[in-house]
Every structure is written in C-alpha cells, then in structure tokens.
Amino acid sequence: xxxxxxxxxxxxxxxxxxxxxxxxxxxxxxxxxxxxxxxxxxxxxxxxxxxxxxxxxxxxxxxxxxxxxxxxxxxxxxxxxxxxxxxxxxxxxxxxxxxxxxxxxxxxxxxxxxxxxxxxxxxxxxxx
Amino acid sequence: xxxxxxxxxxxxxxxxxxxxxxxxxxxxxxxxxxxxxxxxxxxxxxxxxxxxxxxxxxxxxxxxxxxxxxxxxxxxxxxxxxxxxxxxxxxxxxxxxxxxxxxxxxxxxxxxxxxxxxxxxxxxxxxxxxxxxxxxxxxxxxxxxxxxxxxxxxxxxxxxxxxxxxxxxxxxxxxxxxxxxxxxxxxxxxxxxxxxxxxxxxxxxxxxxxxxxxxxxxxxxxxxxxxxxxxxxxxxxxxxxxxxxxxxxxxxxxxxxxxxxxxxxxxxxxxxxxxxxxxxxxxxxxxxxxxxxxxxxxxxxxxxxxxxxxxxxxxxxxxxxxxxxxxxxxxxxxxxxxxxxxxxxxxxxxxxxxxxxxxxxxxxxxxxxxxxxxxxxxxxxxxxxxxxxxxxxxxxxxxxxxxxxxxxxxxxxxxxxxxxxxxxxxxxxxxxxxxxxxxxxxxxxxxxxxxxxxxxxxxxxxxxxxxxxxxxxxxxxxxxxxxxxxxxxxxxxxxxxxxxxxxxxxxxxxxxxxxxxxxxxxxxxxxxxxxxxxxxxxxxxxxxxxxxxxxxxxxxxxxxxxxxxxxxxxxxxxxxxxxxxxxxxxxxxxxxxxxxxxxxxxxxxxxxxxxxxxxxxxxxxxxxxxxxxxxxxxxxxxxxxxxxxxxxxxxxxxxxxxxxxxxxxx
Numbered sequence: 001x002x003x004x005x006x007x008x009x010x011x012x013x014x015x016x017x018x019x020x021x022x023x024x025x026x027x028x029x030x031x032x033x034x035x036x037x038x039x040x041x042x043x044x045x046x047x048x049x050x051x052x053x054x055x056x057x058x059x060x061x062x063x064x065x066x067x068x069x070x071x072x073x074x075x076x077x078x079x080x081x082x083x084x085x086x087x088x089x090x091x092x093x094x095x096x097x098x099x100x101x102x103x104x105x106x107x108x109x110x111x112x113x114x115x116x117x118x119x120x121x122x123x124x125x126x127x128x
Numbered sequence: 129x130x131x132x133x134x135x136x137x138x139x140x141x142x143x144x145x146x147x148x149x150x151x152x153x154x155x156x157x158x159x160x161x162x163x164x165x166x167x168x169x170x171x172x173x174x175x176x177x178x179x180x181x182x183x184x185x186x187x188x189x190x191x192x193x194x195x196x197x198x199x200x201x202x203x204x205x206x207x208x209x210x211x212x213x214x215x216x217x218x219x220x221x222x223x224x225x226x227x228x229x230x231x232x233x234x235x236x237x238x239x240x241x242x243x244x245x246x247x248x249x250x251x252x253x254x255x256x257x258x259x260x261x262x263x264x265x266x267x268x269x270x271x272x273x274x275x276x277x278x279x280x281x282x283x284x285x286x287x288x289x290x291x292x293x294x295x296x297x298x299x300x301x302x303x304x305x306x307x308x309x310x311x312x313x314x315x316x317x318x319x320x321x322x323x324x325x326x327x328x329x330x331x332x333x334x335x336x337x338x339x340x341x342x343x344x345x346x347x348x349x350x351x352x353x354x355x356x357x358x359x360x361x362x363x364x365x366x367x368x369x370x371x372x373x374x375x376x377x378x379x380x381x382x383x384x385x386x387x388x389x390x391x392x393x394x395x396x397x398x399x400x401x402x403x404x405x406x407x408x409x410x411x412x413x414x415x416x417x418x419x420x421x422x423x424x425x426x427x428x429x430x431x432x433x434x435x436x437x438x439x440x441x442x443x444x445x446x447x448x449x450x451x452x453x454x455x456x457x458x459x460x461x462x463x464x465x466x467x468x469x470x471x472x473x474x475x476x477x478x479x480x481x482x483x484x485x486x487x488x489x490x491x492x493x494x495x496x497x498x499x500x501x502x503x504x505x506x507x508x509x510x511x512x513x514x515x516x517x518x519x520x521x522x523x524x525x526x527x528x529x530x531x532x533x534x535x536x537x538x539x540x541x542x543x544x545x546x547x548x549x550x551x552x553x554x555x556x557x558x559x560x561x562x563x564x565x566x567x568x569x570x571x572x573x574x575x576x577x578x579x580x581x582x583x584x585x586x587x588x589x590x591x592x593x594x595x596x597x598x599x600x601x602x603x604x605x606x607x608x609x610x611x612x613x614x615x616x617x618x619x620x621x622x623x624x625x626x627x628x629x630x631x632x633x634x635x636x637x638x639x640x641x642x643x644x645x646x647x648x649x650x651x652x653x654x655x656x657x658x659x660x661x662x663x664x665x666x667x668x669x670x671x672x673x674x675x676x677x678x679x680x681x682x683x684x685x686x687x688x689x690x691x692x693x694x695x696x697x698x699x700x701x702x703x704x705x706x707x708x709x710x711x712x713x714x715x716x717x718x719x720x721x722x723x724x725x726x727x728x729x730x731x732x733x734x735x736x737x738x739x740x741x742x743x744x745x746x747x748x749x750x751x752x753x754x755x756x757x758x759x760x761x762x763x764x765x766x767x768x769x770x771x772x773x774x775x776x777x778x779x780x781x782x783x784x785x786x787x788x789x790x791x792x793x794x
Contacts, residue, residue, distance in 0.1 A: 006270060017136040017177045024132070049346035053270050060172050083268040089176040090194075091261050099263075106265040111179035123265035 004030050004128050011036040012043040012057035012069065013087070018110075022056055022087065025117045029128060040064030044072050047079050054083035054105075054125065059095060067095065070102045083124055087112070136177045137230045138398075141464075143170040144226065147219050148467045155212050164207070167215070168197040174222070183229045185237060186222075192243055193218050195250035205249045213474075214245055220471050280309070280341060281348060284362040286316070286334035291358035302335065304351045309341025334360075401497075404457050411447075411454045412741040415645070418447045419738070419762035451645070459494035459641070462540045462549075465503060466491045472508050473536055476515035483522050483532055484515050489539035495547050499639055502619055503549070506612040510551050510635055511536060513609070518555035518633050528630065530554065542641075549637045558627040560584045567593065585625045589613045617773060620646060622663070648740045648769060649717065650761070653731040654699030657767040659740055659759055660717055660729070664772035667718040668734060671711035682709050686716065686728045693718065698729040701775050702754055702768075719772045727776040742769065 009031055013019040019036050026034045035052065037043035041064055043055070055073070059066035066086050073079040086099055086107040099107060105124045108117060122128055150167035153160055175190035196218075199205040221239055228237050283305070287298055305311055316334035339348070348363050355361070425433060425440065470486040477484035495503075519525075519534035526532050537552040560581060567573045567587045579587075587593060591610040616623045621639040640646060640663075648659035649668070675687040676695065684695035695716065700707040708714075708730075717729045740759035745752060756771040 003270060015139055015173050015177060017132055017139050018173070018180070020132045020135065021180050049344050049350075054268070058176075060169055060176075062166075062169060089172050089179070093262075096261065096263050103266065104263075105268055107261055107263050109261050110176045111182075120265075124268050125270050126267070 003126060005032070007031055007054065007125065007128075008033040008035075008052040010034070010043060010047065010052045010055045012038075012040065012055060012061075012066070014038055014058065014061040018058060018087075022117070025112075025114045028114045029118045029121070031121075031128075040066070040069035040072070043069060044076075044079070047073065047082065048076065051079060051082055054085065054121070056085045056087060056121075059086050059088040067098055067102060067104075070099065070104055074102055085120060085124065133181055136181060137226065139177070140174055140226045140230075143174050144219070144223050145464060145467060146170040147222070148216075148470070151212060151215055151219060152470070154207065154215070155209070161201070164197060164201050168194065168201055171197060171222070174226070178229070183234055185233075185235045186225045186229050189218075189222060189225055189238070189243065192246045192250070193222065196246040199250045211249070214242075214249075216471075216474060217242060218246060220474070223471075280366050281337075281339045281345070282362075282364045282366060283337040283339060283348065284334065284360065285337060285352070286360040287331050287355070288358050288360075289330050291355055292331060294354075294358060296355055296358065298333075298335070301351055301355065302337070305337060305339060305348070308343045308347060308351075309339050311340075312338040314338075399457075404454075408454050408458065411451050412645070414447055415451055415739070415741055416760045416762070418444060420764060421762075423762035455496065455641070455645075456494075458497045460497050460500055461492050461494050462500060462503075462547075463491040465500050465507065466538055466540075468504065469507060469511050469538055472511045473515060476512045477519075477534075480516050481521065482515060482519055482534060484519055484534045484536060486511075487535055487537045489537070490541050493540035493542060493547060495540075495639065496641060499547075499619055499641075502615065503637075503639075506615045506637075507538075507549075507551070509609075509612050511538075514551060514553040514555070514633070514635075518553035520556050524556075543638075547639050547641055549639065550634060551637075552632060552634045554632040557629040557631055557633055558585055558588070558625075559629070563587055585627055588625060589623070620661070620663070645739050645741055646769075647737070648759075649737050650735040650740075650767065651698070651715070651717070651731040652733040652735055653697075654704035656699070656702075656704050657735070657761065657765055658698065658702075658731070659767050659769040660719070660772060661756070661769065662737065664719045664721065665717060666720050666726070669716055669718075671714040671716050671730060674716055676711060682707055684711065686718075688726075693726045693728050695728045695730055696775075698731050698770070698775070701729075702770075719776060721773045721776045725776060729770075729772075729775070740767075740769070 009026060011019055011022045011026070011034060013022065013036070016038075019038065023034060023036060026032075033052075035046070035050075037046060040057075040061060043057070044064075047055070055069075057066040057069055064072075066088070070084050070086070073082055073084065083105045084103070086095075086104055087110060088095060088107060089110045091109055096107065106120050108120045112120075118128060147167050147170045150163045150170070153163040154167075171190050171194045175187055175194055178186035178190060193215075196205070196215075200207045200211070205211075221242055225237060285298070285301075287296075291298070302311070302313055314336045316336060317332075319332040319334070321328050321332065345363055345365065352359070352361055422440065422444070425436060428436070466486075466488040470488070473484050473486040514536050515534070519536070520528070520530075522532040525534065535554050537550070537554075539550045539552075541548050541550075563584050564573070564579060564587075567584075567590070568575055570592060572587060572590050572593065573579065588609045589612075591608065593608060593610070613623050616637055616639070619639055621637055623635065623637045625633065625635050627633040647662045649662055649665055651658050651660060676684050677687060677692075679685050685692040686695050695711065697705075697707040698717075699705045711730050714730045714732060715734045717731065717734075718726060719729060720726050740761075742757045743759055745755065745758055752768075754771055754775045755768045756774075757769045759767050759769055761767050
C-alpha cells in the first residue's frame, strides 16, 4: 500500500470555503482518506475515538484556535502522536514559536497552491 | 471551483455580519478585547478566502485592515470613537469590495485615503510578513493507526431496573450497535423465571453480543452512553482469531475526553430556497384541502359527523402547526437588514454634514425572508429622509438643548401576529405649517381646507410631495414617501407617521409575518366570491338596518356618528354588474384605508371569516386593478382577494367630487 493510500488526514477549519479548498487540494494530491471538522472541539472529540495520522488545521478559529487544538492533542495520550500542520494567513513569529514548543510538525502560509500543500505534507511524512 | 467561490461569497456575508456586530460592541463599550478579536478573525478569514481565489483588491484591503486591527489588538494603537468610525468606514468598504468581487470585478474600487488612514494606524506594526514562514518541519513516521483495529468485540450487556425506569430501550441500543457491523446477539435467559413463578419484578434478561467491526471502542461506548450506571457492560476487543487482545474494560474505565462544553453553535444546513418554497406551497395546498374537507363535513348528518369531528380537530391543529413550522423556515431575523441601515445612517449623515447614529432594538425579531428583502428599499429611503429632513444639524440641536449627535432609532417587535417596525428620529419634527403650504402650492389640497395634524402628516405620503425645494443628493433619488408607502402596502403592510414639533418623528410600519397566508372576510356578490382582507375592515352591518341616505344619481352615503361615508357597490366596481339603485338585503363592509379614509363596500352576502392562502395573480396572469391576489376556497372555487385601498380611492374621489371637498366629509 502506498503512503498516499495509507495516510489518513483530518482537515479542521471553521470556514466552509477554506475547508473545501484544503479538501480539494487533498483530492488533487491523491489522498482519499480525509475527514473534516468545523471546529477544534469536535475535531478533538472525533480524534479521541478515531485517530488519524495527520491533522491539517487552520489557525484562526473561534473558541479553540489551531494551536489550542494542538495543545489539547499533545496532552492526551491517545492523540499525542498525531502529526499537525498549521495553516495560517499570517506569518506571525510568536505563533510559529509556540507551535514549535508544542511539537507542531509543519506550517503553511495562506493562500497556498496544491504543490505547496503537497510539499508541506511531504516534509512531514516523506515522499507521497 | 465555482461552487466553492459561491460558498465563499455567502460566507463573506456572515463574516461581514460579525464584523459589524463587533464594531457596534466596540462603539458601545470602547476597547473590548473580544470584540476586536472577533472583527480581526472575520477580516482575516475574508482575506484568507480572497487570497485563495485571487481576489486582489479584496486581499489588499483586508490585509491593511487586518494589520490595523492587529495593532489595536496588541495595544500598539489605541481605539477611540474616531477609530471606530474609521473601522465602520472600512467595514463598509470591505462590504463593497466583496460585492464587487461577487460581480466578477477582481480589481478596482480602491479608496486610497481610507487605505492610507488604516496604514497610519498599523505603521507601528513591523511588516516582516512577506518574508514567508521560517519553520523547521518535524518529520513523522507513519505507523498503522493505534490502537490496532480489533476484528471485533464481545459485549456483555445486562440492564438494571433503573435503565427501564429511565425510559431506555435495549432493543434500540442493540439496533444501533448493529449499525457498527455484523452482530450476533444471544439473549441470556438463565435468570428467566418459570411461568408458575409469576411475573418478574426486576429485569431478568441480559445479552451477549458478538460484534464484527473495525470500529473503535469509543464508538461502542457511545451507543451505551445514556445507559451508563444503569447496566452492567463489558466490552472486550478480540483479534481475527477470536482471542482477547485487551483486558476487559468496563463502562467506568472508558476514558472520556475531558472537553469543556461550550454552548453548541446552532446547527444549520443550507437549503435551496426553491425547495423551501415548494414545501410552503404544498402546505398551502394542504391547508386548502383541509378547508375543503371541513366544508364537505358540514353536509354529513350530525350522527355520523361526531366521530370524525375529533379526528378532524386534530388534523386541523396539526396542519396549522405544520404551516407555522414551515413558515418559520423562511423566517429570518431583521438583524442583517438593521445592520445595513446603520451604514445608510452613517453615509447619509456624512453627506448631509450632520452627526447621526443608529440605535436598534429587537434585531432578533424574525420576519419572512421576502419581507426582509423587500423592506430594504423603503427602509433605506425612510432612513435617508430621517437623517436628511428629520435631524437638525449639530448647531441647531445644541441651540435647542439636544445632544449634538442625532439619534435614529430602528426597532422591530412582534405584535398580534404582525411585525411592527418603528423608525424614530429625535429631530425637529414635521413643520406642519410648511407642509400645508407646500401641499396648497402643489394643488394637493385647497386653500380653505381644514386639515387635522394627522392629515397634514399624511400629506407626506401623497404622490408628488417633496418639502425640499432643491433636490438633495440624499432623499431626492426619484422616490418619494408615496413610493415607500405603496411598497409597504404591496407587502400587505400599513404605514403611519406621527410627529411632534421640536421633538421628533416616528414612522410606524406594520407588516404581516408572512406573505403566504392572510385573514380575510369571504363575501358573495354578483354571483362571485371575493375575499376582503380583514386588516382593512373596521365594521360590518346589514344595509337594511343602516342609516343610508340616497345622494345624487344612484349614490349613497352612510351616516356615521363621526361623518358621512360613501357607499359603493363592490360587484360593480370590479365590473361584475351595474350598481343596484337600492341596497336592501345587502351587507355593508366598512373599510378604512391606510390614509385613514373610509368607504363602505356593499356586497350581497357575507359568508365567513377565515385564513386564506394567497396565490399571486401577476405571475400567472397580470395585474388587475382592485384585485390583490387570488385564493382557493374549501369547495375548490377560486376567489379573488380585493385590494381595498385601491378600490377605495376612486370611490373617495368620486365622493370628493360630489361634495367638492377633500377626502371624505367630516
């Protein structure tokens, strides 16, 4: 089984549009095993029951932002080893710094192209 | 891609709503951090989406706005009332850019001054942004997802009596379990008492369940979530060979994610409007067929009627509820509409060189979507009027001891099955002497006419009336208050104006909650069945008992305590017959128009009063003067719904000519 087929990914974004864009990118890359959630809370709840390999999450979300979700994931044994890519609209050093401390695997600046997204994932999991 | 793009613009609408919501919170209590955050988040989301779709102008502007908001957020810049106004302006511009982008205009429409003003705020923020992300990726080994999915589970489930006492049903849980995979359920009958031992008082059944599924344990636990503590439950995972792969875990051991519960966001789905309309139409038909059924029942002998009656009552109640619920789908809060109006106030004030603010009440009040949409134009015009003509300029306000900023208050409230929207300004009020003089100059009223205050105020709604000699950029856009009035009336609404000199003016609009049904009086005349909307109806009586006086050739007036009311044959007005010379057996309906004029319609017979489903004529036929719409009655016949206001006009005019006076005779 190739890595693409094996890889299971969750997309987290409160905006339907951006969620759709990331899902569409996954589709074009050829990653089929994709689930998505519209907020950090439900993402965390779902991941507790059904973990994935990699979470691709937006940073800017109400109630629980991307980094808070990452923190929650790292705190719980069942989800601590899930990979995490943060998608953000701003190159904010403080955010990157905090992400690094929390064990964020990679990040991507919006707007992104499909090859950029692919490269970003490959840097974490290896060649797709 | 285009579906995503459409979705983006739709989402932008919601995001812009949050922007203005945040701004009004900022305006109300200064530097609320959460309000700034909310505005920032919304603008940021717009920028993100716009970037993905290459909407350059939108990206450029939301970027600088975002930076300014970030400066406020981080405390690098202070937010005061001047800044809030700037942000409002920026929000308005952002709305414009979104609208332009939605129309396919990717660039253009920039406002350099606004851009610079925002840049001035965020000047303090460092602009290292475009340097890109400097981040060392952390690699990850892709292992099979843990825990290794089990091939199946063995579950032992034994309910306690409390489970049944709490109203839970094991069969439903087992069925739900069956949705996770193939299940094999064996009932444990060992505790079942023999027949002669009598009835068991405590539950005696248990089940052993084999589940073949690669689902996670938590999903199984979820099925039994509500049975927690009300049963014995064991879930044991096994691998393909049927061996236990884990120690048994009992219900209490299952770790539950400790998540702080927040109030759940309202769950919504997006539905094509056409589907909702179809549903509304069907329910409308259902209401009609219910009426038909009721009609048919009146012909059944009472002995047989009785048993059906109860069922019929329930049916009627249900169809009523169904109708209400369906209409509620189309209902939406007036919030969006009110927010748009706050922009109109800002713009109008800027153009008129006045200071004004909008205060809204009851923005959660829900009204039919179509009503909301069709209120935009009349309300816009009225708000412009209020700012332009109603409010005085700051100097004059201060001279008369008022706050220098004028206040326009917009409120919505549900009142007896209608929604009442009130627009109030704290301006100078209507200058009645001037209004009267203008009306005389324009020939709308005679020099010697005695007019009450209310009548003078209502002159504003007359076609061709404008108090400003010069056409101002604001209100003078080719629509007068007469157009506002007819638009409101087209929605089945009423509009009235009340003013106190020096204190302010209030315009009140009363609207039906929906355009789909209305209350009407069903009447018969000239062999036709007609419906008169009850909103216009004031009183009904028999012509034979009424103080009728013949007047002129075939004309009649009704003598009322407070004046004479012209009588007018409904059948002949609509061209069904020529007017009868005498009214004997006829019934009279006293109708009052929006302008407060009264006229009595003569009809052959009044049948009953009921709710009717409105079927538009325009789209199926054409507009007919005096007819507002049509409906289908219980017996399947089609009845025209009368436009009382329109019909009353010629009658009143006729009367006015007869008496040489204005309107009706006092």
